[in-house]
Amino acid sequence: MDEFSFISDILKPLARGFAGSLGLSDDAAVFTPPPGHDLVVTKDAISEGIHFTGQEDPALLAQKLLRVNLSDLAAMGATPLCYFLALMLPQAPQPEWLARFAEGLAQDQTLYNIHLAGGDTIATRGFFCASLTALGTVPAGKALRRNAAQTGDQIYVSGTLGDSALGLALVQNRLDGLPAADRHWLEERYFLPQPRMALGEKLAGTAHAVMDISDGLLQDMGHICTASGTAAVIDRHRLPLSQAVAALIANNPALWEYVFAGGDDYELLFTVPADKEAGIEALSVSLGLRLTAIGNITEGSGVTLRDEQGQALPVSRTGYNHLA
Amino acid sequence: MDEFSFISDILKPLARGFAGSLGLSDDAAVFTPPPGHDLVVTKDAISEGIHFTGQEDPALLAQKLLRVNLSDLAAMGATPLCYFLALMLPQAPQPEWLARFAEGLAQDQTLYNIHLAGGDTIATRGFFCASLTALGTVPAGKALRRNAAQTGDQIYVSGTLGDSALGLALVQNRLDGLPAADRHWLEERYFLPQPRMALGEKLAGTAHAVMDISDGLLQDMGHICTASGTAAVIDRHRLPLSQAVAALIANNPALWEYVFAGGDDYELLFTVPADKEAGIEALSVSLGLRLTAIGNITEGSGVTLRDEQGQALPVSRTGYNHLA
Secondary structure (H helix, E strand, O other): OOHHHHHHHHHHHHHOOOHHHHHHOOOOEEEOOOOOEEEEEEEEEEEEOOOEOOOOOHHHHHHHHHHHHHHHHHHOOOEEEEEEEEEEEEOOOOHHHHHHHHHHHHHHHHHHOOEEEEEEEEEEOOOOEEEEEEEEEEEOOOOOEOOOOOOOOEEEEEOOOOHHHHHHHHHOOOOOOOOHHHHHHHHHHHHOOOOOHHHHHHOOOOOOEEEEOOOOHHHHHHHHHHHHOOEEEEEHHHOOOOHHHHHHHHHOHHHHHHHHHOOOOOOEEEEEOHHHHHHHHHHHHHHOOOEEEEEEEEOOOEEEEEOOOOOEOOOOOOOOOOOO | OOHHHHHHHHHHHHHOOOHHHHHHOOOOEEEOOOOOEEEEEEEEEEEEOOOEOOOOOHHHHHHHHHHHHHHHHHHOOOEEEEEEEEEEEEOOOOHHHHHHHHHHHHHHHHHHOOEEEEEEEEEEOOOOEEEEEEEEEEEOOOOOEOOOOOOOOEEEEEOOOOHHHHHHHHHOOOOOOOOHHHHHHHHHHHHOOOOOHHHHHHOOOOOOEEEEOOOOHHHHHHHHHHHHOOEEEEEHHHOOOOHHHHHHHHHOHHHHHHHHHOOOOOOEEEEEOHHHHHHHHHHHHHHOOOEEEEEEEEOOOEEEEEOOOOOEOOOOOOOOOOOO
């Protein structure tokens, strides 16, 4: 399968729902942004040997690449519009592999109402890499920012933490003896993050600061604090754990690190003023999504992790750092 | 240099001129598209060992990556707005390398009035890859398309053809015995394409179909013909050659292939109705840019290359095909 049949047979069908793609047959995409809206743009990349092993179902790989970008849109309160894909393929990719990759995209395009609008496919030497640029829209001036946390805000997180990092440990054979149901849960959380689109769209007017947790809770909380000029105190015992992670930690408390510094959670981390907390409970019910208060924004700088007695816990690692 | 000091020390200064970048300190960029304009978006990627050797000055690499994307914007008649950069770096990149890469970007940001708005930096195994997404704007409905060629149009090309492909042959030690001035010209054309922004912006209302030549003249002409439902006849003896390329071909006519199928030209290929041809000559003068009529759009399908007697020339290769 050469470059042009890949584009016409496999990629073009993914672009059919977005007129601005011009059927992937021009130099660029062209579209009119919706009036009264701001454009939100994010770009994330993944690489074989770093973000995935290369042995995965290519459909899962495609979905993860799309979803980590959608998670950034969710963190800004944006609604997905379209995306651009750059594939850097080792020589002689298999048509079956490419077709399966596209199937993953097609499935998520339906789920998240987004379409392919353009991109590039090139040959590379060595390892597969891919980069995706996702565009979304938000009512003008309503994008959710990291820099708006205020002293006294309650800190919330969606879903559960640590599943994905422990799922990776499982995939890499660094965890043994788990029940099948727990294995399945952790792997699924690693392979298929759930970008919290509906939550992001609903947080406008309620949350102060919002971001998604991709590198690790404490590190990402630090980004909110730095941007907002505040400090944060997080209670470790309040961190939301899945049954699988709770069981693992009960056996081995050293695994707490996966929860507060593991990364790849793609849950939303947000701060809410005291008078809006009731709204969060209602939102949790209406979305059917766990939203847990885990700490408070305070004056000063830095992030403190506390135990049940309110004592600061030593932290050796706060999150993931590429190139470190 | 870790991921975060790379972002704060080297990338953030590149984003200062574009408020929508949010200082690269949020989950995504947010900006209000200019009213009355369409958005034009393109994404191209490059890979070590394919698009460059890895021995180049990183500043040139950065400039080429940006410029091949700008050339796509030029082909749509768009004005640059901002760009997103994904860097996939082999382990342990040198700070000097990264700083020099950023210097190349900074230089071209000034030249083309465009700013960094976001992106991603990840570790990869093996080879350096990079992907860039460029956004531009064009007055609503005025984007230049590939699908608008009409029978009777004159076909034009900007600049000269084949320089870059022969520059690559030179860099790869496949060409010997050239005068120093010619070597310098060909290498410069390979390393530093000149996206024809001013020409693209001026072609609205004059040209029918427009695209940029990235894969090779004949192949790219074929894309215009397919999209427009027309055929094209191109006269080889009218193709614009630099002095260096003309001298090479005089010695070795087999090198013609680099001119009509070499690729990496990043010149604009466009078709113009008969009554607008005088305007093209005036435009050439006002821009100080060679614009050469090289053939005609005809009925039918396919692209024919002719000699001075009007005889069809055999063509073994029409352009570059990744993954082929």
